[in-house]
Amino acid sequence: MAEDQEKVLFQRVSLIGLGLIGSSLARAIKRRGLASEIVGYARSKKTRETALGLGFIDRAEETAATAVEGANLVVIAVPVGATGAIVQEIAPALSVGAIVTDVGSVKGAVVEAVAPHIPEGVHFVPGHPVAGTEESGPEAGFAELFEGRWCIITPSPGSDAGAVARVESLWRAVGSEVDQMDPQHHDMVLAITSHLPHLIAYTIVGTATDLQNHLQREVIKFAAGGFRDFTRIAASDPVMWRDVFLANKDAVLEMLGRFDEDLTALQRAIRYEDGAALEEIFSRTRDIRRSIVEAGQA
Numbered sequence: 001m002a003e004d005q006e007k008v009l010f011q012r013v014s015l016i017g018l019g020l021i022g023s024s025l026a027r028a029i030k031r032r033g034l035a036s037e038i039v040g041y042a043r044s045k046k047t048r049e050t051a052l053g054l055g056f057i058d059r060a061e062e063t064a065a066t067a068v069e070g071a072n073l074v075v076i077a078v079p080v081g082a083t084g085a086i087v088q089e090i091a092p093a094l095s096v097g098a099i100v101t102d103v104g105s106v107k108g109a110v111v112e113a114v115a116p117h118i119p120e121g122v123h124f125v126p127g128h129p130v131a132g133t134e135e136s137g138p139e140a141g142f143a144e145l146f147e148g149r150w151c152i153i154t155p156s157p158g159s160d161a162g163a164v165a166r167v168e169s170l171w172r173a174v175g176s177e178v179d180q181m182d183p184q185h186h187d188m189v190l191a192i193t194s195h196l197p198h199l200i201a202y203t204i205v206g207t208a209t210d211l212q213n214h215l216q217r218e219v220i221k222f223a224a225g226g227f228r229d230f231t232r233i234a235a236s237d238p239v240m241w242r243d244v245f246l247a248n249k250d251a252v253l254e255m256l257g258r259f260d261e262d263l264t265a266l267q268r269a270i271r272y273e274d275g276a277a278l279e280e281i282f283s284r285t286r287d288i289r290r291s292i293v294e295a296g297q298a
Contacts, residue, residue: 009170010072011036016064016086017077018042018051019237020132021103023141025075026056028174031143041067042138051138065093073099073170076114080104081243084113096121099163103129105190107154107183109247115156123163126154128186129176130194134235147175154183191251196259198241199252201233 013035015022022040029035040057041064042048048060061067068074068090076083083102094100100122104110107126118124131149133140151171155164168178181189208219208227219227245252269277 007034008036009034009166009173012039012071013037013073013075014039014041014068014071015057015075015077016041016067016090017075018047018057018138019077020136020140020145021129022075022077023051023054023056023138024131024143024145025077025103025129025141025174026051027141027143028146029170030056032173034170034173035073039067039071047138054138056138056141064090068098069093070095071098073101073166076100076102076104079237079240079243080106080110080247083110084117087114088117091117091119091122094119094122097123099123099125099166101125101127101167103127104247105130105194106244106247107152107181107186109187111154111156111183123160124156125159125164125167126183127167127171128152128154128190129171130190131176132236134232136237136240144175146171149176151176151178152186153178153180154186155180187248187251188254191248191255195244195248195252196255198233198236199245199256200259201230202241204230205234 013026013029015026015038018026018040019042026038026040029038037059038057039059039061040048040051041061042051045062048062051057052060064086072095074090074094076086078086083104087100096119100114100118101124102110102114104126105128107128111124111126114124114126129146129149129151131145133145153164153168153171171178204227208216211219266278266281268274269281
């Protein structure tokens with residue numbers, strides 16, 4: 001893809017976390033010329049060196065606090081369970097007028113953990129790019145990750161309108177569609193569209209690993225498309241998903257309860273050979289799939 005330069009939105013962007021999302025965002029910012037400088041931080045020296053070698057950051061720092069000095073925009077791209085501690089660490093080094101945003105797939109717990117540490121004169125604009133793959137690490141990123149995907153912004157009622165607009169402009173500039181939601185509403189929506197599917201995938205693949213040895217070997221050997229899709233999802237970063245389920249516990253448990261009720265109804269239909277009920281369920285869910293394809297989210 002040809003380099004398409006756009007206007008500079010931020011003089012200095014600091015990325016705290018250089019995994020799939022952080023490195024993809026850095027690549028997209030650099031490709032489009034949206035920042036004059038990109039500074040990166042990761043706990044691992046090897047990760048920092050890899051990021052520099054790949055060229056998607058201009059400079060790496062050994063601490064998160066030094067990485068955010070003088071930044072106009074700070075993007076927190078670490079597992080949601082670590083977000084609060086990171087913001088507490090960087091708070092004294094943040095410049096007045098700086099914008100802090102995040103990319104976590106849980107918003108209520110992140111807002112609760114981060115908001116108390118945001119200094120006066122610094123703006124916090126929580127965000128969630130609904131994009132990703134099962135891969136992780138700085139090598140896994142690519143600039144096109146956010147193109148045609150949604151980014152959900154969850155500002156508080158008192159958020160600075162200008163800061164919110166600048167964050168939204170960034171996500172649109174890297175190819176995303178942008179929407180706004182209340183944090184709690186976001187967490188309920190993502191519990192059913194993302195978190196519960198991952199939980200089910202982890203469970204199904206876990207069930208396969210508990211089979212007798214000869215069955216397990218044949219499951220792997222003859223894995224069909226459906227099972228392959230589950231193994232792809234279940235290959236996602238375990239630390240990230242551990243934090244997601246703990247941080248979004250209430251919404252996930254609510255959706256898991258509803259799923260359990262529907263699963264019981266499905267068991268009953270199979271047990272009593274209720275073909276009409278099965279066909280009705282499968283037809284309704286096929287229509288949902290068609291709607292997803294038509295919305296360009298397939």
